[in-house]
Amino acid sequence: QVQLQESGPGLVKPSETLSLTCAVSGYSISSGYYWGWIRQPPGKGLEWIGSIYHSGSTYYNPSLKSRVTISVDTSKNQFSLKLTSVTAADTAVYYCARVALGSSLPFDYWGQGALVTVSS
Amino acid sequence: QSVLTQPPSVSAAPGQTVTIPCSGTSSNVEKNYVSWYQQLPGTAPKLLIYDRNKRPSGIPDRFSGSKSGTSATLGITGLQTGDEADYYCGTWDSFLSAVVFGGGTKLTVL
Numbered sequence: 001q002v003q004l005q006e007s008g009p010g011l012v013k014p015s016e017t018l019s020l021t022c023a024v025s026g027y028s029i030s031s032g033y034y035w036g037w038i039r040q041p042p043g044k045g046l047e048w049i050g051s052i053y054h055s056g057s058t059y060y061n062p063s064l065k066s067r068v069t070i071s072v073d074t075s076k077n078q079f080s081l082k083l084t085s086v087t088a089a090d091t092a093v094y095y096c097a098r099v100a101l102g103s104s105l106p107f108d109y110w111g112q113g114a115l116v117t118v119s120s
Numbered sequence: 121q122s123v124l125t126q127p128p129s130v131s132a133a134p135g136q137t138v139t140i141p142c143s144g145t146s147s148n149v150e151k152n153y154v155s156w157y158q159q160l161p162g163t164a165p166k167l168l169i170y171d172r173n174k175r176p177s178g179i180p181d182r183f184s185g186s187k188s189g190t191s192a193t194l195g196i197t198g199l200q201t202g203d204e205a206d207y208y209c210g211t212w213d214s215f216l217s218a219v220v221f222g223g224g225t226k227l228t229v230l
Binding site: 045047104105 | 122152153154155157163164165166167170171174176208210211212216217218219220221222223224
């Protein structure tokens with residue numbers, strides 16, 4: 001069974017960098033699939049941040065692209081998110097997920113989510 | 121403002137059938153298949169439907185998806201109280217080059 005687990009600071013100061021890691025178990029990232037990050041502000045809907053392949057190939061949400069970096073560490077079977085220059089608007093639950101095969105790019109396995117609050 | 125449009129809420133009685141619409145454009149829903157997710161309170165979204173009405177293992181056939189032009193629909197038959205949740209549609213937008221979601225629909229089972 002594929003499992004994903006987000007980890008990282010729950011509180012980040014404005015203008016600083018948000019960093020999260022997603023540890024994957026039950027499946028080797030090197031075997032394939034894209035892996036992604038999605039966030040959900042409190043009481044609001046889902047927003048896709050970006051996705052990465054095990055080779056390191058990435059694609060990002062154009063609205064966040066200038067501030068986002070997603071990287072992968074196949075030796076640790078994990079991938080990471082960095083979001084720079086954060087503001088209160090970046091406060092959200094951040095989910096990592098696997099992108100299943102399909103033209104709708106469905107996310108079939110999700111982590112439990114990590115709440116990150118941006119506040120001084 | 122979400123790229124895909126969903127009604128904020130729908131409701132129906134137990135045992136009844138409900139449909140949740142998802143409206144998009146020629147660059148997303150019309151061009152690509154749609155995925156549907158169920159999010160129970162305090163939990164991560166769960167994939168219900170993807171591509172041409174495919175269901176991941178364990179998802180009952182009470183859940184179904186369809187698409188016509190720029191609109192997609194999630195159907196749920198035999199409603200149960202456990203179906204009370206937020207439902208989201210999502211797909212790839214070829215113009216934006218991004219995965220886009222609807223704003224979500226809260227289903228209440230009366």
